[in-house]
Amino acid sequence: MSELLVRERGAVPPDAGSVFERIAEDLATRGFSVIDGAVPTALAISLAIEVRERSATAFHWASIGREQTQMVNGFVRRDAICWIEGESEAERDWLAWIVQLKTALNRRLYLGLFSFECHFAHYPPGAFYKRHVDAFRGEANRVLTTVLYLNPAWGPDDGGELVLHLDADNEETVRLRPTLGTLVVFLSEAFPHEVLPAQRDRYSIAGWFRVNASCAARADPPR
Numbered sequence: 001m002s003e004l005l006v007r008e009r010g011a012v013p014p015d016a017g018s019v020f021e022r023i024a025e026d027l028a029t030r031g032f033s034v035i036d037g038a039v040p041t042a043l044a045i046s047l048a049i050e051v052r053e054r055s056a057t058a059f060h061w062a063s064i065g066r067e068q069t070q071m072v073n074g075f076v077r078r079d080a081i082c083w084i085e086g087e088s089e090a091e092r093d094w095l096a097w098i099v100q101l102k103t104a105l106n107r108r109l110y111l112g113l114f115s116f117e118c119h120f121a122h123y124p125p126g127a128f129y130k131r132h133v134d135a136f137r138g139e140a141n142r143v144l145t146t147v148l149y150l151n152p153a154w155g156p157d158d159g160g161e162l163v164l165h166l167d168a169d170n171e172e173t174v175r176l177r178p179t180l181g182t183l184v185v186f187l188s189e190a191f192p193h194e195v196l197p198a199q200r201d202r203y204s205i206a207g208w209f210r211v212n213a214s215c216a217a218r219a220d221p222p223r
Contacts, residue, residue: 016097020104023185027144028109032164032186034176039097039148044181046090048150051082051120051203058082059122078127079195081119084205094118094205098146102209111143111209118146118207123160127202129195131165134188134208142188144209149178151203160198164191178202 019038026033037044059080086092095116102113123129135142147162154160154177162184164174176184186193188208 016100017104020101021108023101024105024108027105027185027187031190032174032184034174035183036179037181038183039094039181041181043090043093043097044148044150047094047148047205048152048180048203050088050090051122051150051205054082054120059120062121076132077129077195079121079123079129081121081206083117083119094148098207105144105209112211113143113209114212115210116207117210118205121204121206123195123198123202125200126197127195128197131192131194133192141210142208143211145184145186145188146205146207146209147184148205148207149182149184149203150180150205151178152180154179154202158199158202159196160200160202161196162193163196164193166191178204 019035022035023033023038059082062077062079062081084091084095086095098116098118102116105111106113134145156177158177160178162176162178164176164186166172166174176182
């Protein structure tokens, strides 16, 4: 099994437009993008502080499935989540940055991205998320997955790496440490992925761009 270790620290263009162009190019050529320092440092730090200051009661154990099939399954995932609704300045700045990214990707790649949903994710020590895909089979819903990591000084012994599986035979993977400011964007239907067990508290923002799959009988997304 070959493993591609992605190390892109210090290689980020200085302005948002260049970052968006790089993400678009990566998505067009390989289906995923990994950029360290993609968002402004001050914003990443503000979000990292905010998620740690959130009351534990604001988080709930994450579930799997959708609508009537949703359930909490500790054998599959053990993270807790808190949906982001733009209640704080940091959240609003993050969502504004995401709107700029959506506009840039629609102009460059004609993806038809329509809405975005995201939440803080907390993986306590020992927590994991087994291999899965983010798009629900047979439905036009999640198109792009984004993950922004909020963990300063994350070492090689801290675990919690994201593993992207690039082929059906698991012969090629991308393994990423969840270090502060690293942004991962990938095609939701194309890449099974997993989160390895974390050895200390691990924080991130997981988000999904969706197309407009609403119809007369159903609103999508339902949230």
